[in-house]
Amino acid sequence: MEVVVTDGSRAQAQAQQLVVAELGRVKELLRQLELHLHEPDLCRGLAAQIVALTDRSIGIARSSFPSAAAAHFADTPPPALVSGTPSPLSDASVDHHPFTTTPNPNPKKRKATARWRSQVRVSAAAEEDGHSWRKYGQKDILGAKHPRGYYRCTHRNTQGCAATKQVQRTDHDSSLFDVVYHGHHTCNRPSSSAAIKKPHAAAQSLLQSLAAGLTVDTENATDCAMTQPPVAAVASVSPSLTTSPVASGYGDWWCCDGGELQEVVSALAAVTAVADVPEPAIDADFMNLNYYFEFDPSFGALDSATLFQ
DNA sequence: CACATTTGACCAGA
DNA sequence: TCTGGTCAAATGTG
Numbered sequence: 001m002e003v004v005v006t007d008g009s010r011a012q013a014q015a016q017q018l019v020v021a022e023l024g025r026v027k028e029l030l031r032q033l034e035l036h037l038h039e040p041d042l043c044r045g046l047a048a049q050i051v052a053l054t055d056r057s058i059g060i061a062r063s064s065f066p067s068a069a070a071a072h073f074a075d076t077p078p079p080a081l082v083s084g085t086p087s088p089l090s091d092a093s094v095d096h097h098p099f100t101t102t103p104n105p106n107p108k109k110r111k112a113t114a115r116w117r118s119q120v121r122v123s124a125a126a127e128e129d130g131h132s133w134r135k136y137g138q139k140d141i142l143g144a145k146h147p148r149g150y151y152r153c154t155h156r157n158t159q160g161c162a163a164t165k166q167v168q169r170t171d172h173d174s175s176l177f178d179v180v181y182h183g184h185h186t187c188n189r190p191s192s193s194a195a196i197k198k199p200h201a202a203a204q205s206l207l208q209s210l211a212a213g214l215t216v217d218t219e220n221a222t223d224c225a226m227t228q229p230p231v232a233a234v235a236s237v238s239p240s241l242t243t244s245p246v247a248s249g250y251g252d253w254w255c256c257d258g259g260e261l262q263e264v265v266s267a268l269a270a271v272t273a274v275a276d277v278p279e280p281a282i283d284a285d286f287m288n289l290n291y292y293f294e295f296d297p298s299f300g301a302l303d304s305a306t307l308f309q
Numbered sequence: 310c311a312c313a314t315t316t317g318a319c320c321a322g323a
Numbered sequence: 324t325c326t327g328g329t330c331a332a333a334t335g336t337g
Contacts, residue, residue: 134312134313134314135313135314135315136314136328136329136330136331137315137316137328137329137330138314138315138316139326139327139328139329141326141327142325142326142327148327148328150327150328150329152329154312154313166328
């Protein structure tokens with residue numbers, strides 16, 4: 001599919017037709033899905049097509065009607081892999097406090113977590129991520145086949161490390177896990193090499209290294225420059241990236257693969273004060289995994305003009 | 310004995 | 324009122 005842009009209104013009209021056509025196909029696929037609910041394999045295939053079509057439609061809408069699309073998709077949940085079906089990942093309580101580890105006055109009250117988080121989908125074999133975790137809870141999640149496990153860093157008490165993660169088997173493939181990380185590790189890991197043994201750990205390491213020295217050169221971001229996570233900056237350039245082949249955006253959620261992650265980080269490095277962008281341990285798994293980021297609108301704007309000037 | 314996991318209860322927010 | 328995140332006592336493991 002290709003949209004030839006001649007002028008703004010005409011291009012928008014063409015895009016509108018494309019979106020309508022795509023949504024029509026989505027509707028038809030949903031009808032088929034409804035008719036074949038008793039056939040799991042067929043359902044999975046149809047669901048994958050629906051996700052892919054929806055992805056394209058959103059991309060068209062966002063590139064052609066940026067303001068309207070931003071408003072409409074602002075609360076869209078994160079996408080699943082194109083090859084899979086969506087899982088019920090919760091975006092329940094996004095904490096917008098900075099990286100505080102202040103004592104919690106109320107022991108039963110939810111603690112503040114770091115404001116950035118990333119999500120990776122990993123195979124069972126790659127679930128180990130080089131960090132030491134201690135499980136502190138498990139919950140059955142409404143609509144999900146598998147319970148969600150809650151983990152915090154083993155060094156939480158000894159070193160005050162506030163990193164946590166949630167691990168949940170995906171509905172459509174129990175050999176895959178959705179892993180949502182909250183906060184950064186501030187603990188000293190026993191072995192740094194362990195962190196780069198697994199592909200998504202390499203991405204975590206990359207982003208955390210970047211976060212440590214990141215200073216975004218915008219007026220609005222100076223207040224939290226020292227601790228501003230790269231994911232926020234990634235999200236803040238979404239208007240450009242969604243119209244380029246670099247990464248796909250879903251409102252306040254982002255998706256890219258390992259190769260795209262490198263491009264995003266490189267683009268960030270060009271407009272930030274990061275002296276050296278670390279080189280992650282790249283392998284085939286790293287490149288093939290999808291990484292999801294959350295957009296935090298409380299961060300200052302770093303627009304496309306700034307990034308690609 | 311120290312540390313990790315399990316699991317029911319509690320709590321905040323939607 | 325319901326749901327998801329966390330706590331903490333009980334239990335398991337080496």
